Amino acid sequence: MKIKSHIPNTITLLNLLSGVIGIIWVINGNILSGAYFIILAAIFDFFDGFAARILKVQSEIGKQLDSLADLISFGVLPGMILFQMAKANNGAEWLPYLTLIVPLLSAVRLAKFNLDTRQSDRFIGLPTPANALFISTLPYFAIKWSSTGEWLTSTIFLIGIAWIFSILLVVELPLIALKFKSYSLAANKFRYVLLAIGLALLLTYGLAGIPLVIIAYVGLSVIENRIISE
Numbered sequence: 001m002k003i004k005s006h007i008p009n010t011i012t013l014l015n016l017l018s019g020v021i022g023i024i025w026v027i028n029g030n031i032l033s034g035a036y037f038i039i040l041a042a043i044f045d046f047f048d049g050f051a052a053r054i055l056k057v058q059s060e061i062g063k064q065l066d067s068l069a070d071l072i073s074f075g076v077l078p079g080m081i082l083f084q085m086a087k088a089n090n091g092a093e094w095l096p097y098l099t100l101i102v103p104l105l106s107a108v109r110l111a112k113f114n115l116d117t118r119q120s121d122r123f124i125g126l127p128t129p130a131n132a133l134f135i136s137t138l139p140y141f142a143i144k145w146s147s148t149g150e151w152l153t154s155t156i157f158l159i160g161i162a163w164i165f166s167i168l169l170v171v172e173l174p175l176i177a178l179k180f181k182s183y184s185l186a187a188n189k190f191r192y193v194l195l196a197i198g199l200a201l202l203l204t205y206g207l208a209g210i211p212l213v214i215i216a217y218v219g220l221s222v223i224e225n226r227i228i229s230e
Contacts, residue, residue, distance in 0.1 A: 004055050005057040007051050007055060007057070008048045008049070009048070011051055012045075012048040012065050012066050013069070014044045015045050015048065015070070016041075016068070016069035019037065019038075019072035019076065019077045022036075022037025022041070026084055031139050032139050034080075034081045035133075035210075037077065038074065038077060038078065038132045041077075041132075042129045045066070045069070045074075063114065067111070070110055074106060074129050075107060075128060077132065077136070078102055078103075078131065078132040079103040079106075081139070082102060082161070083097070085139065085158055099158060101162050101166045102162050106166070109169040109170055112124075112125070112170065122175065122176065122177050123175040123177050124172060124173065124174055125168065125169050125170050125171055131165050131169055133210050133214065134165060134210065135162075135165070138161070138211060140206070141210075141212075143208070144205060168218065173221070173225075174221065175218065176190055176217065176220060176224065190221075190223075190224045193220060194220050198217075201216075
């Protein structure tokens with residue numbers, strides 16, 4: 001029984017380990033590798049909760065440990081990716097530090113999530129894994145569309161991305177959650193549309209398509225909110 005209770009927390013620690021190793025790689029100049037460690041962390045993040053539910057060993061310490069791991073993997077690591085990208089550009093040395101709003105508001109987002117009881121079937125604010133996936137695949141997006149200009153990797157653009165998406169983490173914006181209470185088309189049409197768009201973009205562009213998937217996710221959520229409110 002004791003061994004079984006430690007399985008979900010061990011998986012959570014693998015999430016944390018993925019984030020720490022990812023940070024080391026990014027600091028050493030391997031910015032493109034950050035996306036792989038965030039994807040790996042997201043896989044562990046899914047399976048720790050899944051394991052806790054299946055084994056019926058959910059605990060308060062597991063919940064807190066999950067948030068601490070998420071802060072490293074989905075807050076600090078994407079913040080370091082943006083910092084390193086901004087640092088690579090010429091300009092004032094202090095400007096790249098403005099990208100570190102990402103880990104700060106990621107911490108706020110995770111703290112709010114632990115206390116907010118409204119997020120059982122919808123998220124309030126952008127989830128930290130979605131934000132981390134968006135940021136970590138920006139280098140791939142920039143490489144794919146490098147012919148459009150250098151603005152994709154300019155310091156000002158990266159700072160703007162950092163602040164806009166960090167604010168999305170904490171705003172009172174209901175967003176789609178892929179939690180199905182039923183599988184009917186009428187009740188889940190926006191979820192199915194999101195899955196179809198996501199699959200199409202990933203098959204077409206690979207990792208470079210993930211920023212577009214996240215933008216589509218936010219856009220579809222806004223449209224769904226408007227329809228619900230009317």
